[in-house]
Amino acid sequence: MTLLLLVALGAAVGAPLRYLTDRAIQTRHPSLFPWGTLAVNVAGALVLGFVLGLPPANGLMALVGTGFCGALTTYSTFSYETVRLIQDGSRLYALVNLTASIVAGLGAAVLGYAAAGAVVG
Amino acid sequence: MPMNCDVDLAIPAHRAEMHPSSRWALLGVISAGGVLGALARYALETAFPRPAGTFGWTVFTINVVGCALIGILMVLVQRVWRGQLIRPFLGVGVLGGFTTFSTYIGDIQVMIAEGHPRTALAYLAGTLFAALLAVWAAMELTIWLVRPRAPVIHAPGQRR
Numbered sequence: 001m002t003l004l005l006l007v008a009l010g011a012a013v014g015a016p017l018r019y020l021t022d023r024a025i026q027t028r029h030p031s032l033f034p035w036g037t038l039a040v041n042v043a044g045a046l047v048l049g050f051v052l053g054l055p056p057a058n059g060l061m062a063l064v065g066t067g068f069c070g071a072l073t074t075y076s077t078f079s080y081e082t083v084r085l086i087q088d089g090s091r092l093y094a095l096v097n098l099t100a101s102i103v104a105g106l107g108a109a110v111l112g113y114a115a116a117g118a119v120v121g
Numbered sequence: 122m123p124m125n126c127d128v129d130l131a132i133p134a135h136r137a138e139m140h141p142s143s144r145w146a147l148l149g150v151i152s153a154g155g156v157l158g159a160l161a162r163y164a165l166e167t168a169f170p171r172p173a174g175t176f177g178w179t180v181f182t183i184n185v186v187g188c189a190l191i192g193i194l195m196v197l198v199q200r201v202w203r204g205q206l207i208r209p210f211l212g213v214g215v216l217g218g219f220t221t222f223s224t225y226i227g228d229i230q231v232m233i234a235e236g237h238p239r240t241a242l243a244y245l246a247g248t249l250f251a252a253l254l255a256v257w258a259a260m261e262l263t264i265w266l267v268r269p270r271a272p273v274i275h276a277p278g279q280r281r
Contacts (some may be wrong), residue, residue: 007163008156015155016148016220019127019209023139027128034125046225052227065162065223069157073222075184076191076212079252080126083192083260088124098249105226113230 002063010067014044018072033093034081037074042104044073049109053116126195127213138205150206153215158187162219174235177228180221181248187220188252192259200267 011068022036029035048069078101085094123129130136140148162183163172169179198208225248232241 004160004163005157005264011155011159011218012152014159015214016151018217019148019151019213022125022127023130026125026128028131032124037125037127041222044221045226048227049221049230050230062163065227066166067159069223070162070221071159072218074127075220075248075252076187077125077127077218077223077255078222079188079256080191080195081124083253083256084124086122087122093148101222102245102249104225105222106229109226109230 003043003058004038006059006063007067007070009067011062011071012067013069014065018074019037025035030092032085032088034078034085034097037077038101038104039098041073041101044069046074046108046112050087050116052109053113054120099106122195122199123234125193127217128210134205138209141242143205146206147209150210151214151217154210155218156221158215166224171228172234174237174240176244176247177225177232177239180224180228181244181251184225184248185251185255187216187258189255191216192256193263196260196263196267202266205240 009045018040021040025036025039048065049067051069054060078097082097085091085097123132123135128135128138157277165179171177171179180250194208194212194216198212227243232238232244
């Protein structure tokens with residue numbers, strides 16, 4: 001029951017934070033390329049990597065991993081945007097978006113994991 | 122169709138939705154939707170956990186189903202439904218909270234660490250391919266289902 005509440009609490013913050021980040025990035029850098037979604041997805045992978053590098057703790061994983069990172073990041077928006085880029089004829093942007101999301105996401109996760117290792121010692 | 126389903130500032134209605142009069146209602150429905158989506162994901166992940174070293178079928182299914190649903194939703198929001206909070210609640214909130222990029226990446230990282238790089242690669246590419254196909258197919262199917270039908274014209278004198 002407590003774990004459910006922690007997931008809910010993390011998601012209650014993560015989902016609106018994704019929207020606000022996306023909006024802020026689009027306001028400052030108007031572009032067809034989905035920088036906002038890329039940013040939240042990479043940031044979420046970094047934070048989850050950090051949590052995975054810490055000693056296992058169910059509460060922390062529920063709050064930060066499943067709730068916050070899970071709701072901050074999104075596969076539906078990422079895929080929708082990629083399909084729309086292809087439909088719009090921006091195949092290069094679509095390919096760059098896929099590649100950058102995966103490469104930067106994995107890089108961020110590894111970095112987060114290593115940082116946690118360094119912190120815990 | 123918007124280029125971004127969370128928020129696309131090229132679209133006037135999306136630009137207007139953070140107006141001070143509607144800002145808190147908007148963030149509230151996104152937050153509530155995110156909680157519902159994340160709890161559904163948590164329930165599925167708890168009911169069907171991924172055994173070590175195996176393909177993450179649960180998160181794969183969550184992400185692909187979420188992608189099909191966003192495809193359906195965006196067509197309906199554009200062509201059928203007019204409510205201003207439907208996309209923020211269902212699209213940004215519920216589906217954004219249900220699907221996850223972080224767990225997808227984290228699971229790939231863990232599969233590699235578990236010594237199963239080929240499973241990790243299959244999961245990486247398989248999710249990507251199925252997710253894109255799901256968005257595209259769901260959009261096309263929904264566009265076809267809600268297409269305007271030609272009105273039936275009755276010639277004068279023709280019996281109805």
